[in-house]
Amino acid sequence: MFTFIDTLLIGLTSGAVYSLMAIALVLVWRSTRVVNFAQAGQALLSTYIGYECMGRFHSFWIALALAMILGAGVSALIEMLFMRTLFKRNTGPIAGVAPIIATLGLLGIIRGGIGIFMGGKETIIRPPLSNVGFTISGHTFALSPFKLVILSAVLIMMILLSLIFTKTNIGLALRASAYAPEIARLAGVKVDAIRTLGWAIAGAAGAAAGMLQTPNGTGALSPDSLEFSLLLVFGFIAAVIGGLESLVGAVIGGLLLGLVLAIVLMYVNATLLFMTAFVLLIVVLLVRPQGIMGKKAGRRA
Amino acid sequence: MTLIVSELCVDHGAIRAVDHVSLRIEQGQLAAVIGANGAGKTTLLRALSGLTPARSGSATWKGHDLLHSKPEKLVRFGVSHVSEGKSVIPELSVEENLNLGALWRRNAKESEQTRNKIFETFPRLEERAGQLADTLSGGERQMLAIGRALMAKPELLLLDEPSLGLAPLVIAQIFQSIRDLTTQMGLTVVLVEQNALGALEIADVGIVLNLGRIAATDRAQSLIENPQVRAAYLGY
Ligand SMILES: Nc1ncnc2c1ncn2[C@@H]1O[C@H](COP(=O)(O)OP(=O)(O)OP(=O)(O)O)[C@@H](O)[C@H]1O
Ligand SMILES: [Mg+2]
16 A cells, blocks of 8 residues: 555656656747757756756755756757747748757757766766655655655646736737737737747756756766656657647646556566556547647637 | 838749839728739738738838838837738637737736727627637627737728628628728728728728739729729629
């Protein structure tokens, strides 16, 4: 019984980090209709930035904040200097997929670059709070103070972003630019700037995912670490399962994925981890092609 | 405050859609632009609002160069464009579609006043304020599209086929609203229409486009009485 509860708790926390990553992917998708494969690379870069900040300021929390701010900046720059040019230049037959493929290229470049400059160096980020579980009547549960922080951070992030999207002028501009850029422009929305903003928020969310994922795992940071492969693949799967359009969907997708994987890990076999994730992805796409929270294509032609 | 277009040419690849068009629309006038399918009406409007780049020529209004400015900038100069085919965002509510039009003004109080005026003109929109625009009828969508444009407090309004796909009775209502709004708000309006007679009846001046060129331009009433225009565009 305790094992089962622990499995669920582990699943929820690791799922929460996938959710954050999925939120980042959803934000980019909503603002520019691009699936950003470079997101995990950006998260990796931001986590390295966070690591450097920790060395300077000796506080995980300051480092987390700076990683998010600088991660947002990097993401905004990528959109402004790289993606925007790509969109404007690409009008040929592959214009629809070219930006997506380009983000794959970018992922390789970021990873490679980090490998050149940071590879081989031992880089460890330790959790700022105890990652040893709470003990209740003799049993130490898998829920630690740090995991509790991760869970609440993700929920707060989701609620905050949902409120921004639905209740503020910026959110209205973000949604309008995503749904109908031309009408948004005619209404006076500076769509280019809004797209950059969407990427910036995504960069911050991805940075948070990287900064939380690393110390929740082994703590070791490297361009080829398993943690970032997990973020890359599972963040993406969580976003698609959730419908790619919806922040709530991203969170549900991440948590669901985390739970399923934790159960497989505990009761079946660790080698099935990636396969299970892909099976889940394909089953959801077959049964509910629009994702858990996605809407069926509307009346719109 | 006169809209002055001079020798305007717009190409779509090898096709010249607007061919040396020159026209003058005085402030406060409602100008109907009529012509067959593919005559270049939509292209003309899109060039004037900065959506489609022009090949050559000039267009100025209030001293602003319309051809080399982005639409989001032109809105701030008072140019609002309702593009062809119900220019609303179905995923947003009626109220959000309206608010969108006034976002750049950053003045919630003024926006609310403008919105209330629009609700007076189109009471249907107020009844449906919370609904998704997706659930509106064609006529309501067109009202919403016009309402969204009005939220920017425009002085020059570019309307592309507001009658598209609407029933005759609804068309008459929309046309009447356009006429009333023009007079009440002192707007300058360029109204592109397939529904030539209806548009000319409410317009001050009329412009007939044919294969991208101006075929005739005159007071709207004179065009209605012109036998050639009647035969070719009004169908009687
Ligand atoms: N995006 C485009 N690419 C290529 N050709 C275009 C494009 N848009 C319009 N055209 C062509 O330009 C010409 C003028 O089109 P336009 O849409 O301006 O006509 P219109 O007068 O608005 O017609 P309608 O009454 O059917 O709306 C047509 O020959 C059309 O095929
Ligand atoms: Mg047209």
